[in-house]
Amino acid sequence: MNKVTQKLSTAAPMKTSIFFPSACKTRPYRLLAALYRAASTKSKRKKQTKKWRISKKKHKETSLTRRRTDAKELLSGMIEKVSPDILKYWVRRASLFSRFDYGVKCDEQGLFLVTPEEIAKHQAKICGPDQIVIDAFAGVGGNAIQFALRCKYVVAVDIKPTRIKCARNNAKVYGVAHKIDFIVGDFFKLTSGLRADIIFLSPPWGGPSYKAAKVFNIETMLEPENGFSLFRVALSVAPNVVLYLPRTVDPEQLVQLAWLSSPPLAYKVERNYINGYLKALTVYYGNVANYK
Numbered sequence: 001m002n003k004v005t006q007k008l009s010t011a012a013p014m015k016t017s018i019f020f021p022s023a024c025k026t027r028p029y030r031l032l033a034a035l036y037r038a039a040s041t042k043s044k045r046k047k048q049t050k051k052w053r054i055s056k057k058k059h060k061e062t063s064l065t066r067r068r069t070d071a072k073e074l075l076s077g078m079i080e081k082v083s084p085d086i087l088k089y090w091v092r093r094a095s096l097f098s099r100f101d102y103g104v105k106c107d108e109q110g111l112f113l114v115t116p117e118e119i120a121k122h123q124a125k126i127c128g129p130d131q132i133v134i135d136a137f138a139g140v141g142g143n144a145i146q147f148a149l150r151c152k153y154v155v156a157v158d159i160k161p162t163r164i165k166c167a168r169n170n171a172k173v174y175g176v177a178h179k180i181d182f183i184v185g186d187f188f189k190l191t192s193g194l195r196a197d198i199i200f201l202s203p204p205w206g207g208p209s210y211k212a213a214k215v216f217n218i219e220t221m222l223e224p225e226n227g228f229s230l231f232r233v234a235l236s237v238a239p240n241v242v243l244y245l246p247r248t249v250d251p252e253q254l255v256q257l258a259w260l261s262s263p264p265l266a267y268k269v270e271r272n273y274i275n276g277y278l279k280a281l282t283v284y285y286g287n288v289a290n291y292k
């Protein structure tokens with residue numbers, strides 16, 4: 001039976017019971033009472049639903065304001081000002097740093113930039129236990145901490161002193177500060193003094209607007225340098241490069257990067273999901289790409 005026929009067959013008996021002629025003749029008041037009851041229950045229900053909707057809306061509004069105030073209160077000392085844009089990252093803070101509530105410090109933008117812990121943990125596992133890793137754009141330490149937990153030693157560089165201060169504090173929270181060398185400076189000016197087995201690059205993607213681009217162009221959209229020059233510089237520091245990029249990056253450009261070396265580097269592209277949502281890509285170049 002299709003839906004239309006089902007509807008018709010259930011509607012018919014109701015009609016007959018209400019307008020049954022004998023019922024009308026013998027007990028009209030009963031019929032009227034039934035009709036009245038039906039109408040009043042309907043309006044009662046309508047009123048209740050309206051009330052319920054209003055209270056639900058009120059609850060939603062108050063709980064959101066409460067959440068915002070809670071967030072601001074809790075963040076004093078961790079993050080100075082919380083804008084609504086950043087609030088959603090704060091709500092997900094445990095996915096960024098599982099030890100967030102144990103004293104992790106972060107500036108507002110740093111929270112938006114940090115690599116989710118699950119992804120950072122996986123990238124560090126791939127790099128292996130015997131490697132020295134340079135995290136050229138360390139931020140507040142999301143990746144550097146995971147490398148320190150799983151690799152031999154880490155050099156964490158960031159141009160912003162506040163970020164390095166936070167990264168150092170956060171490394172202490174994870175008990176790995178002794179395995180990281182923190183450097184404040186411009187990575188491009190430090191390369192002559194840096195050598196390692198692996199260099200990890202998680203440069204800024206140009207702010208939240210990167211999401212609007214259909215295809216992310218590493219030549220024009222990466223900060224602070226174009227992706228090709230950044231990759232060349234990285235190769236002068238380490239034979240293996242790990243790149244953390246937006247999910248919409250042009251795959252053709254990822255191949256072109258491998259061909260910047262002669263012979264071309266082996267590479268592997270990984271899709272990084274968080275709760276079933278494709279968050280980013282990690283591309284491994286060099287021997288590090290040969291993991292099973």
Ligand SMILES: C[S@@+](CC[C@H](N)C(=O)[O-])C[C@H]1O[C@@H](n2cnc3c(N)ncnc32)[C@H](O)[C@@H]1O
Pocket residue numbers: 113114115136137138139140141142143144157158159160163185186187188202203204205223224
């Ligand atoms: C995407 S964030 C890195 C986030 C980091 N992976 C984490 O999990 O916390 C990029 C960082 O690169 C830093 N940065 C930008 N230009 C730089 C440069 N020339 N040298 C070193 N760091 C730089 C920014 O200050 C920012 O903290």
